[in-house]
Amino acid sequence: MTSLTSQVINLFASVLLLIAFAMLSQRRIVTLINLFALQGLALVGSTVTVAWATGQHHLYWSAGITFVLKVVALPLILHRLIRRLNVKWDIETLINIPTMMLVGIVLVVFAFNLALPISEFSNSIARGTLGIALACVLMAFLMMITRSKAVPQVIGFLAMENGLFFAATSATYGMPMVVELGIALDVLVGMIILGVFMFQIREQFDSLDIHHLEKLKED
Amino acid sequence: MEAFVVLLAIPLLGAPALWLLGDREIAPEVNAAFSLATFAASAWLTAEVISGGPITAWNEQFFVDALNVFLVALTAFVGFTTSLFSRPYMRIEREKGKMTGPRLRLYHSMYQAFMFTMLAALTTNNLGILWVAMEAATLATVLLVSVYRTAASLEAAWKYFILCGVGIAQALFGTILLYFAAERVLGAEGNALLWTHLNLVKGDLEPAIMSLAFVFLLVGYGTKVGLVPLHNWLPDAHAEGPTPISAVLSGLLLNVALYSVLRCKVLADGALDSRFASNMMMGFGLLSVVVAAFFLSRQRDVKRMFAYSSIEHMGLITFAFGMGGPIANFAGLLHMTVHSLVKSAIFFAVGHAAQKAGTQVMEDIRGLMKVSPTVGWGLMIGTLAILGMPPFGVFASEFLILTTAMREHPWATPFLLLALGVAFAAVFSRVQPMVFGDTHMQPLAHQPALVPVFVHLGLGLLLGLYIPPYLAAWYAEAARLLG
Numbered sequence: 001m002t003s004l005t006s007q008v009i010n011l012f013a014s015v016l017l018l019i020a021f022a023m024l025s026q027r028r029i030v031t032l033i034n035l036f037a038l039q040g041l042a043l044v045g046s047t048v049t050v051a052w053a054t055g056q057h058h059l060y061w062s063a064g065i066t067f068v069l070k071v072v073a074l075p076l077i078l079h080r081l082i083r084r085l086n087v088k089w090d091i092e093t094l095i096n097i098p099t100m101m102l103v104g105i106v107l108v109v110f111a112f113n114l115a116l117p118i119s120e121f122s123n124s125i126a127r128g129t130l131g132i133a134l135a136c137v138l139m140a141f142l143m144m145i146t147r148s149k150a151v152p153q154v155i156g157f158l159a160m161e162n163g164l165f166f167a168a169t170s171a172t173y174g175m176p177m178v179v180e181l182g183i184a185l186d187v188l189v190g191m192i193i194l195g196v197f198m199f200q201i202r203e204q205f206d207s208l209d210i211h212h213l214e215k216l217k218e219d
Numbered sequence: 220m221e222a223f224v225v226l227l228a229i230p231l232l233g234a235p236a237l238w239l240l241g242d243r244e245i246a247p248e249v250n251a252a253f254s255l256a257t258f259a260a261s262a263w264l265t266a267e268v269i270s271g272g273p274i275t276a277w278n279e280q281f282f283v284d285a286l287n288v289f290l291v292a293l294t295a296f297v298g299f300t301t302s303l304f305s306r307p308y309m310r311i312e313r314e315k316g317k318m319t320g321p322r323l324r325l326y327h328s329m330y331q332a333f334m335f336t337m338l339a340a341l342t343t344n345n346l347g348i349l350w351v352a353m354e355a356a357t358l359a360t361v362l363l364v365s366v367y368r369t370a371a372s373l374e375a376a377w378k379y380f381i382l383c384g385v386g387i388a389q390a391l392f393g394t395i396l397l398y399f400a401a402e403r404v405l406g407a408e409g410n411a412l413l414w415t416h417l418n419l420v421k422g423d424l425e426p427a428i429m430s431l432a433f434v435f436l437l438v439g440y441g442t443k444v445g446l447v448p449l450h451n452w453l454p455d456a457h458a459e460g461p462t463p464i465s466a467v468l469s470g471l472l473l474n475v476a477l478y479s480v481l482r483c484k485v486l487a488d489g490a491l492d493s494r495f496a497s498n499m500m501m502g503f504g505l506l507s508v509v510v511a512a513f514f515l516s517r518q519r520d521v522k523r524m525f526a527y528s529s530i531e532h533m534g535l536i537t538f539a540f541g542m543g544g545p546i547a548n549f550a551g552l553l554h555m556t557v558h559s560l561v562k563s564a565i566f567f568a569v570g571h572a573a574q575k576a577g578t579q580v581m582e583d584i585r586g587l588m589k590v591s592p593t594v595g596w597g598l599m600i601g602t603l604a605i606l607g608m609p610p611f612g613v614f615a616s617e618f619l620i621l622t623t624a625m626r627e628h629p630w631a632t633p634f635l636l637l638a639l640g641v642a643f644a645a646v647f648s649r650v651q652p653m654v655f656g657d658t659h660m661q662p663l664a665h666q667p668a669l670v671p672v673f674v675h676l677g678l679g680l681l682l683g684l685y686i687p688p689y690l691a692a693w694y695a696e697a698a699r700l701l702g
Contacts, residue, residue, distance in 0.1 A: 134392075157384055164392055164395065168395045172399045172402050175395065178280075193380075196362070200368060201377070204368065
């Protein structure tokens, strides 16, 4: 049974990584939000599996919070936001998707190497997943660097949070409950503030292109 | 225990209270009253710690010892004086049309929220809560940085949010790794993230995990400290936000972020036999000092220049704690205190100077001494103090840091001396014509609040001439905790 659950967790982990690659190359904002929701769902799946296999009851709670926050609330807020901002069908011109994929692969290799000495200490059922979690974080980071529109940058930010959450469940069976609640609250408040912020940016610049926000240079 | 509840409850209640109060005439006074009450509570807590030793509260979730109690007192004190300064400052901004009723409501309410998050970060014993509070501190201030809604302030706030958000995400990964290491020793109960418990078993934490965890924690919290090369958000956020916010960001938030690094360093030092954590802090610190010193001379905006000066000083403090040992730690703590006092005083003076001139560009601010001598003297004395002239406290701490560096790490001394010299030349040559010389500036519509400036500078002077014995004992005890 243990090998089966660990296979299931590894399956969810690879789904997470696959979605991270898909997000890296996705140009449509709507699809990006759906991918983010899907990634949240994979996260819930893996958390529930870990909870069931280890009997850690508080993990059911954190799976519940993740579901409400990342599969329902945040995608809804984002969908509303892009509808109100009229950027729903925006397509970003990404240069060089193949290069991005290659950089992504390099990041995955790097993350696995970095996590290798640590994974050995893990007595958790999901040993190789710390590397995948770190890879998801780094790829979200790459996405934030390469995107020039505000909404995809924010989705990159949230995807990074997904990777971190996955690291917490896979390496340590989740953080203490009070910390998880605090993190969830921070993410939600941060999202609301970003929403307010995007309206301010558009009011000022008539666009959500981050290139407008590169005036403050060292002179 | 009661002191804790009061200390954290006052600003936590203050935020919604000021939001409900809205744009009343009395709101600035209420803000100052809440800050005064917080300061009184911090004095109470300090008295309890001095007489009775370290205290824990709420199932050990909160904890105060010699290291954080002095930062709590400092934070509450500067929070109070800044709220006094902001009363006339914000009234003038409002009459100029830069602040409106709703913006002032947001400002007052978020000011208290920000104080709460910083005090929570300082007093918590749980490293997870520490992370949550640090992130919340960013969230509380991000809308204040963009409060003027200009293109530049929106850009600054966006940068602040994204860079600090990404940075602090690294710190969360570090915290997860730390928990991973702790869980193997302390078990998977709730107390595996409590600093006091971790401190007892720090020798048993797995070194391979701890070294990686410390790298992530240093990079994460280091972003908020403003360590080079993670400092890009800092000058923008300081220059574009309202001046009271620049003062508390520079004087308080950077200290709190550095405090988080210090708590993690104590654990990493215990787990690793090598000087790995210390060397990393020395490296980042020295790089920040040198790079910031050279950027100082290229600035045209006065608040931007003093923001780079903050990066320089935080780098110096990080370097001091990296060297470690009783003297360097003592100097680092003293420098944290005087930097916080003097830099906020400078921002107060600069804020009024910029209001008089109607610009933050240094070339257009001239002859402060003629229009209002108090602002001029405040800026001049503050500048001399921050540049490390004797007899101010900054001189004392920089002297201790430099002599320790000469004795233990002689290779670093030329870099430090060069950076301090470059910084002196750059800042003094800019400030001197701003203070003296001819002018066309008009006096301000309202009497500026300059008492905080001179109180801060007086304290900075006092700490340079004479450190009271109980304060010295306090620093020595905190320095001992840091190892």
